Amino acid sequence: MSKTLRDWLDTLERHDLLARIGHEVHVNQLAAIIEQNHRRATLFENIRGYALPLAANTFSNRVMMALALGCDESGILAALTAKRQARIDPVVVTEAPCQEIVEEGETVNLATLPLHLQHELDGAPFVSAAVMVAKDPVRGVNNLGIYRMMYRSQNETGIDVTAPHKLRHYYQQACELGRPLEVAAVLGLPAIDLMAALASTPLDEDEYAVLGGFRGEAAELVACRSIDLLVPANAEMVLEGEMLPTGWIADEGPYGEFTGTYGGGLKQNPTIRIKAITRRRDAVFLSATHGGHHPGWTDMHVLFPMIELDIHNALVQAGIDVRAVRALPASSGMWAVASIKSMFKGDGKNALALMLAASKQAFPKIAVVVDEDIDIFDDEQVTWAMTWRAQPDQDVMILGGMKAVPLDPSLPSSMPPVTTAKMGFDATIPVGRDRADFAICRPAVLGETGRRPELAPDELDAALADFIGQGAVHFQEILEEFSGPSATSVLESFGRLRQRHLLGRDDIGRYVLLEAIDDNPGVR
Ligand SMILES: Cc1cc2nc3c(=O)[nH]c(=O)nc-3n(C[C@H](O)[C@H](O)[C@H](O)COP(=O)(O)O)c2cc1C
Structure with a gap:
């Protein structure tokens, strides 16, 4: 299992999943080249005027997710289930690769990082792949999550904390206490660490033990230089800073999001003052892809296994015989499909209600449930089942007033408080109906001659x-x-x-x- 971003890039390259761009390119060219290579990760080794290389799209498809988990694609759920349950407490080290170079105070200059404009109408270049570490101001436990940071000035970024996630909750608490919230933007971690950062955990759980569980060994942490936080020692770079207790007052965005739109447009959000940049001497700067012409081939992929696991666990817990769960990439995970073996009348509808509410990410908006004979990784089969095994007046469920993904452009507002409607589609054969009516007419596969010899x-x-x-x-x-x-x-x-x-x-x-x-x- 890859322990660092550089190990992870080697793994991707061995599996022909990395485009290495060795010739000199201008930073303004990066977005277009990354998009051209959307089925692979891209590593730019020579960006004119910048000391550091940049890697992007490094966790952007299902094969990569399987590689990160050390299994094949059919084993993702099982591998994730085991990792998700494991807890290994971290250890603290005093020296770390991510602190080989330390820039503090006046020497902090974000403009020297290879920040590139990712989408035409982005408000500015973004730090897009930061695992944000913060401590709950009341409970004191560490939390990890991925958050976008818009460049504002040499030592200042925006951060989008409009969605109902833990970091927003921490920040609200800090504001109520009139204190800044210390945050460390950890950049350049392997895909497995990013998955761990997205795990759903109870409010009183420390997510560094979760990180250890995902890695299968204790995470080595090192103390930040300018703030009171611990960060993973294996990172390429850390931006140490604090979210100022000003509330949601600074302009932030637009940013081309996983919705394939500039979800939320220009927003009001908090700012982060960067106090120190620490990094490896030869750090690789990591960028994450969103939206564009191929939203199904972007770094949002890292979120899908977690959504699938949340749904799977909820269905199992409710006594539903679930066979497979899939967050559809083209929907950026907002459309999920599950296959179940119905045992009782109502299993399909119960499954839908659970699927629409199970994930803390507020995904998905659309859920479809099909029978166990449908391969949910084959879109044709799912479409077929939805067409021929359901009557919309009986099998479509609409639930209103649910927790929303605020970036959804179909919502009236992207700023909280906002709720969304969700739709479930039950394409299972109704219990009690003759299953023969719905049998799939597969092609007849016969031998060339029959069992009997030729007869007069x-x-x-x-x-x-x-x-x-x-x-x-x-x-x-x-x-x-x-x-x-x-x-x-x-x-x-x-x-x-x-x-x-x-x-x-x-x-x-x-x-x-x-x-x-x-x-x-x-x-x-
Ligand atoms: C590449 C990527 C970027 C993300 N950016 C943001 C963001 O800017 N704001 C946000 O609220 N969630 C963002 N998310 C989703 C959160 O990281 C995710 O919901 C996470 O679990 C939140 O963690 P927390 O609730 O522990 O803070 C992003 C996810 C991915 C995969």
Whole structure:
């Protein structure tokens, strides 16, 4: 498992998931090149005028998520479940790679970092991949989350804390106490650490033990130089600072978001004063992708496994036989699909209510539940089930007034308090209905010749009648038994039995042998 960002980049490269750009590029070109390579991560080694290389799109598809968790794609949920439950307390070290260089006070200059404009109408370049560390002002536990930071000046950034996340709650508490909230923006961590930062935990839980659980070993932490926080020693860089207790008064955004829009446009948000920048001597600056032409291939992917796990756990807890859960990438996780094996009438609707409310991220807005025979990683199968296994007046559920993702451009406002409507779509076969009505008509897959040797016409007629007489059969079984070099002889024999009125059908359409009633063929 990759322990540092640089290990992670090596892993990506070994799996042909990294585009390495060695020639000199201008910082203004980065966004376009990253977008061109959207199915892979990009590493810029030579950005004109900047000392540091930049990596982007490093956790942007499902294969990467599986690699980060050390499993294949089908094992993501199981691997995550184990990591999510584990807790390993951190250890504190006194020296750390992320502090090889320390710039404090007057020497802090964010403009020397390779910050690039990611989207046409962004308010400024953003620090987009920061794992923000903060301590609960009341409980004292550490929290991790990923937050965008807009460049404001050499030592000042904005931060978007409009969504109902823990950091917003901490900041509100700090403001009420009239104190700044110390924060450390940890940059350049491997994908597994970013996943850990997104785990849902109770308010009184310290997320550094969660980080250890994800890594499978104690996280090494080092004390910040200018603030009273501990940060992961393996990081490439740390921006130490404090959120000023001014409240939501500074202009922030717009920023091209995971919604594929400038979600929320120009906002009012708090600011962070940066007191120190610490880093590795040869630090790689990490940037995260959002939106653009391919929202399904951006770094929002790191959030999907956590949403899937939250939903999975809620369904299991409620006694629903859940088989798979998927947050659809093209929806940036706002549309989730689960497959279940219904045991009781109402399982489908219960599953939907849980799916729409289970994740602390307030995702998804749309939930679909299908039966266990549908492969939810195949969009065609899900579309098929939604089309043919549901009646919208009975199977669509709309829930209003729910916790919202404020960046959703369809909401009337992006500033709290705001709630959203959510939709569930039950595409499971209603319990009590005959499942045969919904059976998938798969292509017939037959061998070239039947099990019986070739027979003369009379013998074939007798053998076919005898075969059908032993028990009702589908046409497929007749072909499996009697096909010759072609199906002509068995079709002719079948035709002769028909003409002799020897064939009838049972309730599900299988052929049965009748006694000949030549004078009344219409009954068959
Ligand atoms: C790449 C990326 C960027 C994110 N940026 C923000 C952000 O700017 N503001 C925000 O509220 N949530 C953002 N999120 C979502 C939060 O990081 C996520 O909800 C996290 O679990 C919040 O943690 P917390 O509740 O422990 O503070 C982002 C997620 C990802 C994957």
